[in-house]
Amino acid sequence: MNGEGVLTGEFFMMGDVACAEGAISAGCRFFAGYPITPATETAERMAERMPQIGGTYVQMEDELASMITVLGASWGGVKAMTATSGPGFSLMMENLGWGIMTETPCVLVNVQRGGPSTGLPTLVGQGDMMQARWGSHGPYEIIALAPSSPQELFDLTIRAFNLSEKYRTPVLVMTDAEVGHMTEKVVIPPPEEIETFPRRKPTVPPHEYLPYKADDDLVPPMANAGEGYRFHITGLTHDERGYPVIDAETQDKLITRLVEKIRKNKDDIIQLEENGLEDAEVVLCSYGISARTALWPVELARREGIKVGTLRLITVWPFPEERIRQLAGRVRAFVVPEINYGQIALEVERCASGQAEVTLVGHAGGDIHEPERVLEAIRRAVR
Amino acid sequence: MSSKQTVNPKLETQNSKPDRHPMDELLREDRLPHIWCSGCGIGVALTCFIKALQKCGLDLDKVVVVSGIGCTGRVAGYVNLDSFHTTHGRAIPFATGLKLANPELKVVVFSGDGDLIAIGGNHLIHAARRNVNMTVICVNNFNYGMTGGQVGPTTPPGAITSTSPYGCFEHPFNLPYLAAASGAVYVARWTTLHVRRLEKSILEALHKRGFSFVEIISPCPTLYGRWNKQRTGLAQMQYYHDQGVIRHGLDPKEADIGLHGEIIEGVFVHIEKPTFLDFCSDALAKSVG
Structure with missing residues (x-):
């Protein structure tokens, strides 16, 4: 194969394509997917690029298959991903849970469109944010990142792969049809400037290997299939040997570790972008395309003399609870524009705990916010 | 694939014990006894599989067993190989990911009729169509055992189950016909009575390049049998003895199974054609070098 992995250079590139290039730069060599608007361009780019660099593209019969095939590929020792939108995301939820339970690194990209159901295939939505958090059954923690530009789709897809290997969990990239x-311009750095996190391999001989005996940071090293470790992996509640044990005690031990490995490392995982918060009376808190379209109304409000700052959630899950609490103690209000009828706004409200007002600027989907609506919400917040 | 049989250091130690069963090397002894009922045929199916593995000459460190959910889905938990117990119906696409990510692996899917044919039916036909290199062993006991004996896509018309109390009103799938029509390069059916032929078929399937499919008709006296006048494993084996008919090479569309009717067994398909990976490597060698 004569293809090159990292396409170093400056490009005028679509977000979905930048996502594929980010994955490739992170070392992804396996893509399984199913065509769906507005995520199809990622699959198309991968179909073209994977064979050039010794990777595999396979188009599955549905999104149930896409997700579990990605998990299988990851256990085969390859960094793997899929990309989809709302209806496909719904179908992936059960197997996402298997990935969480079995601690399988992989990346799932959701280019959100208007829903529910078939909804608005070609138009924007941000209505899957709570599904990202709670869409699979049972108690768990998840990591989800929310890019606001094609450049960030490139950068955060790399970060998603790194977090997935570091914490051994599926990581979600929750983008949207607009992004x-x-x-627009996407800069792909030279390979030596791209940090990648390798798989955490066992250091003990096969007969001493326990697939779910965690290191001090609560993450167990991972042997791949075919390396002679002869392990058993199950979605059932399991002990350190990976054997199913169906009782409350084992469940408590396992789920506590799965949750804590993310909660205890949230400072490493949570990434925020803050502007003008030092003397802010109002915090415009948003993510993805809505954080970007809010910049203009924020600018207009500042011109009117309103002290408004911005808090952009680059990591949405785990939720930056502490930062919201700190801010709630000293600002008057949060304004939360998002293209749904209140999902992240509920989280902000929970963390603000009545110390600051929280105003949702909702939108059913199909378009970005009118700047006037966001501006008016900021004005009302200081009245 | 290498013919060298690598022995795990743990196994060597265990092998020195004088009281070990010849198959213990390939079983997780610390997980026994198994969960299967008395008279169930899954143990026989597993025995034939292990015998075939012992004879196959493959590097067993590279053999991976993938199961879905259900009684047969527990097989993955008992074999001392890399093994995965996946979600209901998704063993085949999981196996597809493993195989395509690491073509050195020999991937075997071992699961039941509810898992592979009902909830996972779409994956079965598409993996066969793609001719992904894997062996699928489907234990067919005509009902959902793990959940207490409900009607399924292989239940013969008229059969009583907990959710077909007046008899099954649906036409069942004929699995060899389905697998053959979908593109499998090796298709066989045996009952758990015909253990030597079954073991030979599994061995042939393991060595086949492409998508190989072996259906194993298996007793479930606890649930299926007791409602359908075969209350013991022995009674079901007697039925296989009386009604089992070997017809190698028969067009599998002739191999329907009716309630208490004839069970046609044999190797129905044994052909060669390019696999998914053959197509990939040939086409890509020309296009991208």
């Missing part, structure tokens, strides 16, 4: 279909 995914936007074409």
Whole structure:
């Protein structure tokens, strides 16, 4: 194969394509997917690029298969991903849970469109944010990142792969149709400037290997299939040997570790972008395309003399609870524009605990917010 | 694939014990006894599989067993190989990911009729169509055992189950016909009575390049049998003895199974055609070098 992995250079590139290039730069060599608007361009790019660099593209019969095939590929020793939108995301939820329970690194990209159901295939939505958090059954923690530009789709897809290997869990990239279909400047750095996190391999001989005996940071090293470790992996509640044990005690031990490995490392995982918060009376808190379209109304409000700052959630899950609490103690209000009828706004409200007012600027989907609506919400917050 | 049989250091120690069963090397002894009922055929199916593995000459460190959910889905938990107990119906696409990510692996899917044919039916036909290199062993006991004996896509018309109390009103799938029509390069059916032929078929399937499919008709006296006049494993084996008919090479569309009717067994398909990976490597060698 004569292809190159990292396409170093400056490009005028679509978000979905930048996502594929980010994955490749992170070392992804396996893509399984199913065509769905507005995520199809990621699959198309992978179909073209994977064979050039010794990777595999396979188009599955549905999204149930796409997700579990990615998990299988990861156990085969390859960094793997899929990309989809709302209806496909719904179908992936059960197997996402298997990935969480079995601690399988992989990346799932959701280019969100308007829903529910078939909804608005070609138009934007941000209505899957709570599904990202709670969409699979049972108690768990998840990592989800929310890019606001094609450049960030490139950067955060790399970060998603690194977090998935570091914490041994599926990581979600929750983008949207606007960012995914936007074409703008994307800079791909030289390979030596791209940090990648390798798989955490066992250091003990096969007969001493326990697949779920965690290191001090609560993450167990991972042997791949075919390396002679002869392990058993199950989605059932299991002990350190990976054997099913169906009782409350084992469940408590396992689930506590799965949750804590993310909660205890949230400072490493949570990434925020803050502007003008030092003397802010109002915090415009948003993510993805809505954080970007809010910049203009924020600018207009500042011109009117309103002290408004911005808090952009680059990591949405785990939720930056502490930062919201700190801010709630000293600001008057949060304004939360998002293209749904209140999902992240509920989280902000929970963390603000009545110390600051929280105003949702909702939108059913199909378009970005009118700047006037966001501006008016900021004005009302200081009245 | 290498013919060298690598022995795990743990196994060597265990092998020195004088009282070990010849198959213990390939079983997780610390997980026994198994969960299967008295008279169940899954143990026989597993025995034939292990015998075939012992004879196959493959590097067993590279053999991976993938199961879905259900009674047969527990097989993955008992074999001393890399093994995965996946979600209900998704063993085949999981196996597809493993195989395509690491073509050195020999991937075997071992699961039941409810898992592979009902909830996972779409994956079965598509993996066969792609001719992904894997062996699928499907234990067919005509009902959902793990959940207490409900009607399924292989239940013969008229059969009583907990959710077909007036008899099954649906036409069942004929599995060899389904697998053959979908593109499998090796298709066989045996009952758990015909253990030597079954073991030979599994061995042939393991060595086949492409998508190989072996259906194993298996007793479930606890649930299926007791409602359908075969109350013991022995009674079901007697039925296989009386009604089992070997017809190698028969067009599998002739191999329907009716309630208490004839069970046609044999190797129905044994052909060669390019696998998914053959197509990939040939086409890509020309296009991208």
